[in-house]
Amino acid sequence: MSTDTETVSIQLNAWPEVASRSRVQVAQPELQPSTAHTDDENAIGIDYQQLHPVDGGIAAWRLLWPICIAGLIAGSFATNLGGLIVTQGVIYGIGFLIFYYPILSFVNEFWIERRGMAYGLLCSASGVSGVGMPFIITSLLNAYGYSTTLRAVAVALVILTGPLLPSLKPRLPTSNSTTVAATNWSFLSIPLFWIYSFSNILYGLAFFFPSLYLPSYATSLSLPPSSGALLLALLSIAQVLGQFTFGYLSDQSRLISTLLILSTFISALSSLLLWRLAHSLPPLIAFALLYGFFGAGYTAMWGRMCTNISQEPLSHMAMFSFFNVGKGVGNVAAGPMGAALIGLWGEEGVGRFEGVILFTGGYQIIFTNNGFLGYLVRCKLGQGELKGHAHHGKGQGISIRIVNLGVGVLMVLGGVAQFFPLGFQSIVVGCYVIIFGLATALLEFQIPPQVARYASFMFSFIGRGLFYLFIGSILLSTHWTKVVPGTLIGFIGLGYVALEFVPSIEPPANMRDADAGWGAEQV
Known part of the structure; x- marks a missing residue:
């Protein structure tokens, strides 16, 4: 059997179950205390459904990741909004999920004690590309239009991503074990899970408004055309630093609720004060740095939020999926909501952004209070930040x-x-x-x-x-x-x-x- 066929096959857990499935073993050290047994003896068998016989023993995402590329190329031929929704929304979205979720499962396999830092690195990596992409995309759009730009992005993704795929492997190779461990759904009865889930919906509703409207806001202030791209680049830089920092801190301390409150409260204040009162570039730069650093740190703590809800590893990916669903629901609702808020308090200049800014700051405040509520719930359930102390x-x-x-x-x-x-x-x-x-x-x-x-x-x-x-x-x-x-x-x-x-x-x-x-x- 070749090396490729010995690698673990992993796909979205939501894929329909089929009659024939491969069995793999994934090490989950947190399930077993440290003993004199070998790692293989302590391994816990986890079943990941396969695309049999399509994958032929090769991880399904290795075959299906080009769906992302197909979505970009198909989008370049779209001539109306419906075409963009199908290509950029549905096709590209499905391809991204098939590619991204196996990588998350790899992170859970390799990282346990430093899982928060690992999630922070993974999340902040997307911000690295965001530093230069606003300038590149703006230049390409102005020079060649959207069709050529989308095709160029698709080619760039193939060149930059394709050679790295062979290096993406799970922690352990395929085993002949047939042990099946089902997902533990007991977390659905834990109040803290629903508090965090509701917070994710609020996060999805409000978080992305600044990245959507900052360039237009800068234009309304008659700032140079490059100001919008500069603000987005600074937002991405701050996001990289913030996600790594909050992910790292979530490993160093049990004060997860305190970090959540700090993240959302500073984001709310920066929106209501700096963005709302900004009439020049320096306050907008300060807002982009503060909001990017503190606001983006929330998603980097999802890994530790899961372990705070339940210590059962088999439920962590399911919880992470629920968090993403909540964030996605908020993202979908944010589009029409933002369109309704624009111009609500004024039609000229920066006044037309008043509704968006107040909505962003207000929802971050509600978001902050979900952190307070989560803090209280954890303390009352005996899961507080001081857990383990004598008193x-x-x-x-x-x-x-x-x-x-x-x-x-x-x-x-x-x-x-x-x-x-x-x-x-x-x-x-x-x-x-x-x-x-x-x-x-x-x-x-x-x-x-x-x-x-x-x-x-x-x-x-x-x-x-x-x-x-x-x-x-x-x-x-x-x-x-x-x-x-x-x-x-x-x-x-x-x-x-x-x-x-x-x-x-x-x-x-x-x-x-x-x-x-x-x-x-x-x-």
Whole structure:
């Protein structure tokens, strides 16, 4: 048997099952503790469906990857939108999936302890090509038109990618083992999986708007034509650095929810402040670098998100597929949504992008609160960032205090913002909100017995959640300094209310008792 036929055959797990299948062994060290046995003895058999008899023992993707090339070439002959959807959307998309998913399975085989870094490298590699591609594509389109450009890209992919295919091999060669291990679907009952999945839909809805509209925004500011390509190149450079950094950090620390919150919150602020207020090139450059670095880091953490949901390796690829589906649903909806938002608040100049910018920043804020909710769920399920420490219950209390202290700070900032412009009503509302914020923060250090006795409802999930929703609605106004804290507080309140109705998550048994200092247990 030749070397090629001894390589593992891997294809999309979604391909219909056929009667005759090959069997392979894939090493999954995380399933077995380190023992004196050999690697082969510890290998776990995993069945990957084959395109028998089409593949003849050769991995299916080695035969079908030219579908990508065919999509590009066919697209060069398209003369209407429907033709582009079929060629660039359907044909190219199917070819890409057939080619890409086996590579992901190889990453899972080779990388375990540093899997986050590996995913970061894999994701950031796409950004490397994005550094120069905007300039190349723009020049080709201007010089030769879209038909010749697509054909040139297809030829370039064959020349650059084809010679590398023989080096893409799994960790172990084909084995005669017939052991079959089915995908473990138990992750579907874990709340954290659905929180992450919903976040992926939001991510797909909002993340790609800057890369779509930054060139047009620069044109509306009467900047040089090359400014749009420059911004996209900088966005790609920042994406490369961000995806590797966040992937690497997800391996170094269990603070995955903290990284998710940081990624989305900085992205939201950069959209609402830098992009929305930019009227020259320097702020747009700063926005492209910040948004690219922090926003793109999210997908690089998918690998570690899967291991946080479940330690069962056989479910990781299935979870990754669900994450991609959620992101894809968001991408599909983003197109018509962006078209509807353009010009919603103005028809001239940069004003017509107001809706897109607010939508991007607003959804990133909602996205941030999904990170908060995921943080709380993990802590309440005993899967928090402090897992493994001697006093895990105390660690949960600290993590929840941090969230509430943050809400207190947001209340104070939102209350101060109410003073502008000055008015009797705004001063009264601002003072009340500042007092509520200070009280919220102080209660995280010590709960007076009278408060615990007469306001016990405030120390339940639903009570605290409704209180945050009320304060958030008060703060909402027309200016971003009021919208941002009001929205954040409101969605944190929604998170608390949701926790009240999740059967598998119980509040701390002693959360109404108060001790001096940080020893208290409260929501």
